[in-house]
Amino acid sequence: xxxxxxxxxxxxxxxxxxxxxxxxxxxxxxxxxxxxxxxxxxxxxxxxxxxxxxxxxxxxxxxxxxxxxxxxxxxxxxxxxxxxxxxxxxxxxxxxxxxxxxxxxxxxxxxxxxxxxxxxxxxxxxxxxxxxxxxxxxxx
Numbered sequence: 001x002x003x004x005x006x007x008x009x010x011x012x013x014x015x016x017x018x019x020x021x022x023x024x025x026x027x028x029x030x031x032x033x034x035x036x037x038x039x040x041x042x043x044x045x046x047x048x049x050x051x052x053x054x055x056x057x058x059x060x061x062x063x064x065x066x067x068x069x070x071x072x073x074x075x076x077x078x079x080x081x082x083x084x085x086x087x088x089x090x091x092x093x094x095x096x097x098x099x100x101x102x103x104x105x106x107x108x109x110x111x112x113x114x115x116x117x118x119x120x121x122x123x124x125x126x127x128x129x130x131x132x133x134x135x136x137x138x139x140x
Contacts, residue, residue: 022051029055033062039110042074043081050085057103058089066105079107 029052036056040046046053046068056063070078086102093099 025049025052026055029053030060032056032060035065035067036063037067037069039069040078041071043070043077046070046078046081053082054085054089057086057105058093058098060103061099063103066103068105068107069110070107072109075107075109082107 038046038049038053038056040049053066056066068078068082082105086105090102
């Protein structure tokens with residue numbers, strides 16, 4: 001297997017030659033409802049999700065708002081990218097199948113999330129019923 005494991009990506013999401021992932025993302029986007037959160041690393045990752053974002057904002061009538069979360073240095077670029085796409089979509093979306101208006105959206109910085117803490121033996125020593133969990137974690 002040339003040092004590659006099943007965990008390694010053969011293609012990035014933007015460069016994958018198979019249309020299956022893009023189609024599945026669009027299908028999932030059409031199943032969403034209410035407020036939807038999209039987490040992306042940067043503008044290029046948002047660009048790879050363009051068709052999915054278009055399905056969320058321009059076609060899915062059940063989505064009321066889309067919240068985008070990006071790293072602080074990429075928020076302005078992503079906002080500009082979204083604004084230019086929204087302008088394009090308002091002129092090109094099929095009026096029969098699209099929404100009457102583009103879904104409300106907000107671009108935010110990723111919040112600081114708590115980091116996972118390391119597992120300590122002391123967490124399991126007092127509770128003998130949890131020792132099997134410790135053994136399982138050691139095998140990973």
